[in-house]
Amino acid sequence: MAIDFIAADNGSIEMFANNELVATASTAKDISWTLKEYGFEGSVATSSSIDFADEYGFENWNDAITLWEEGVKHFFMTQA
Numbered sequence: 001m002a003i004d005f006i007a008a009d010n011g012s013i014e015m016f017a018n019n020e021l022v023a024t025a026s027t028a029k030d031i032s033w034t035l036k037e038y039g040f041e042g043s044v045a046t047s048s049s050i051d052f053a054d055e056y057g058f059e060n061w062n063d064a065i066t067l068w069e070e071g072v073k074h075f076f077m078t079q080a
Contacts, residue, residue, distance in 0.1 A: 002039035007047035008064035011057030013071070031071025032078060040075060 005016040012026040015034050023034040046065075049056045053064035 002041050003035055003044060004041070005045045005047070006050060006068060008049040008053045008056040008058060013064060013068055025071065026067075028067060028070035028074045031068065032074035035071070035075040036078075040072075 001017040007014045025031045054061045
């Protein structure tokens with residue numbers, strides 16, 4: 001059950017697997033941990049909230065995608 005969809009809400013990234021919310025994270029490290037726990041196949045679908053993050057608790061419109069990308073980078077950097 002890999003993470004396959006993300007959304008922004010309340011300044012955090014919500015991560016879904018098979019249409020089920022499995023985690024919410026507000027740090028790159030927490031995103032990375034969740035990807036390790038649930039699996040990640042390299043890409044996800046995104047809610048439009050990711051593109052309008054400032055309307056969902058982030059300071060800037062692109063902060064959600066930036067946070068997500070930092071989490072994914074951390075995930076790949078820590079793979080053994």
